[in-house]
Amino acid sequence: MSAAVLATVMLASSGCRGVDDLAITTPAEPTEVDTIIAGGMVFDGTGATGRSIDIAILDDRIVYVGEDADARFRARNTIDAVGLVVAPGFIDPHTHADADLVSSDADRRANKAYAFQGVTTVLVGNDGFGDYRIADMASAAIESGIGTNVAWLVGFGAVREEVLGRVDREPDAAELAQMGALTRQAMCEGAWGFSTGLYYVPQNFAKTEEVVTLARIATEFGGYYDTHMRDESTYNVTVTGALAETLKIGREAGLPVHIAHIKALGPAVWGHSERMIAMIEEAQASGQQVSADQYPWEASGTRISNALVPRWALEGGLEALRERLAKPEQRLAIRQGIEEAIERRGGSDRLLVTGALGEAEVETGKTLEQLARDQGIAPADAAIAVLRTGDARLASFNMNPDDIAAFAARDWVVTGSDGSTGHPRKYASFPKAYRDLVADGGMMDMARFVRRSSGQTADIIGLQGRGYLKPGYFADVVVLDPERFAPRATYSAPEELSSGVVHLLVNGEVVIRGGAHTGQLPGRPLLKPASCAS
Structure with missing residues (x-):
């Protein structure tokens, strides 16, 4: 990608300007706005109690959050949200939506599996699978159009396989330098962090020190470390041994740690959530930044070869x-x-x-x-x-409900899907988490659920201008019916769209109206700003 095109992509991403700048450049009281969302119970992503207020949107930004918007603005379009919940569009920190977003089929690029869950931004490149050619992927997203925003991680597996193939050996100094150069390229082009899947071939062949060396490059760019740990059961070092390695990588590389789809997999480690939680919170008490995402299913999704x-x-x-x-x-x-x-x-x-x-x-x-x-x-x-x-x-x-509940209760755990073909988690993780944790389970209130699905996740990734309903922020907004927001996908029918999302806006454009998809593709590539020598 040329420098000019890359610059255009960067301007389309979050983080291209500070949030304060966004607020300053937003007109205080524009005479006319595009959309008013009126009368809904607004949860702004901070964890604050919901308020019955309005939201006004001009172009791709929120310009007003408060009472009586109709007295202050003239709207081309008004969405009646009385009796509905209004929240920041949800952000999924762990998906495998890559193939959908690069498809030649516009219906696949609409990313409906996520849109109908209220998700407006997906992260891809998880488990170490992320391609290092970030600029090319961002350019393709702009040219073809996508239904949700997308952000990328650079994957250890993709980098290692490019240099070493799928062999079980350590890289020599030159090869490690080449791997570092590819990682640096990806961070320069806008990756938000470095991901690993140390359970998978060929990543599992790497020693901890190799991972630390490459993770330090992400540290230079203010990125974070996202990991499918080396073991989630008793395959090799055990789940607690893998967690110890994960925390060590974060400490030695000097960057925040995010644990993908945290779990205790299989009867041999059921109940180990207690020790895992203690280890993480001990690390946090010592000053280390550690978070995790979780999908609300007792079954993981995998392959015979991997499992x-x-x-x-x-x-x-x-x-x-x-x-x-x-x-x-x-x-x-x-x-x-x-x-x-x-x-x-x-x-x-x-x-x-x-x-x-x-x-x-x-x-x-x-x-x-x-x-x-x-x-x-x-x-x-x-x-x-x-x-x-x-x-x-x-x-x-292979998961125990008690472990699932124990992790879900921690304030450092956010919602994620790990969405993959053939498993209902791709189509239904956010509404299922809502039913399990809020509507039916009573484990948390709506404000906490919204926060762990939006603002908190934006903070973990580092996204600016998204994840909250505030003036100056991008207008990614979900309007849902709390009575009908529910999963429809099952293990026998894993590709059923979820119910209950009444309206969904991405960058100010309506992609779901009255429960039906509009066909619009207003999603954007979100690139982390980076300063790199040409």
Whole structure:
């Protein structure tokens, strides 16, 4: 991307001007505004109690939040929000919406799975998968049009694989420098932080020191460290061992830590949330910045290869795995590892196949236990049969409700989806969290739920001018019906749009009106301002 185009992208992103500047340049009392949202119960994202007030919007900004807006402004469009909740558009800090946002299909680029949850900004590049070519992706988003705003993380996995491939070895000095240069390029082009997925190949081959070296580059740019930890169960260092490593990386690299989809995965670590919470809050008490996101589901979303196959057997990818399966001795070792992983996740009856990948011929909607029974073979052999030609998506029912509730109650945990194909979390995490935590569960009030879904998340990422309903801020606004805001997606029907979002505005433009999508694509790439030598 040319310097001129990149500059244009930067101006379209949040953080291109300070919030004080936005407020100063906003007309105090414009005669005419585009939209007034009138009479709703407004929760501004700060955690303050809701107030029945109005919001006035001109172009892409909020210009007024208060009473009697209709007496102060003349609006081209008025949204009657009486009886409805008005909140900042929700911000999802962990999604896998990359493919949707670059699709040639405008309907996919509308990002409806998130819009109908009230989400106006998604973060992508999580789990270490984030492409380092941020400027190219931002340019494409502007040229093609997207339905929600998008912000990027640079991924350790993408950087490491570019330089080393999928091999299990340490980089030499030159290779580490090359990885550092790619990370720096991404931060210069507007990445908000550095993400890892240390459980996944090839990232799991890296030692802690390698991660710290690259994370320090994000520190130079004021970024943060976002991580799918090396272990969420007992695969290698255990979930508490992985948490200790995560906190160490943050301390040694000198940047805030954000833990992705915090959980205690599998019966062997159920109840470990208590120790994890204590470790995090001890770190916070010592001055370290630590936060986490959480999706409100008992099942994680993964693949057979990621969930069950030993890490060593995946070096070189699935083709290399199949070569190993053809060798009796290695096949035996892989099968034993798969058996152990099935047990670790609570048994084959807890592993639901939700989609085939590659050339695999596998019946979806059945558990691994059912597939094995149908074929008259052991569950481990049923998994291997799938892997011989492809892979399969799994919903893995391996979390305990008590752990989920324990994490949800902490004030440093925010809402996130980890949205992926074949799992209802992509379409329904925010409304499900609302039902579980507010409407049905009574664990928190609406003000707290809105804060953990908007302003607090903006603060964690570093987004300026978003996440709050304040004059001068971008007009990302959700208007929802608190009685009808609910998930419709299920494990058997994971792609059902959620209900209850009556209106949704992104950068001042209406993308949902009266519960129907308008087809507008007003989303923007949000780039972190960076000062880099040309």
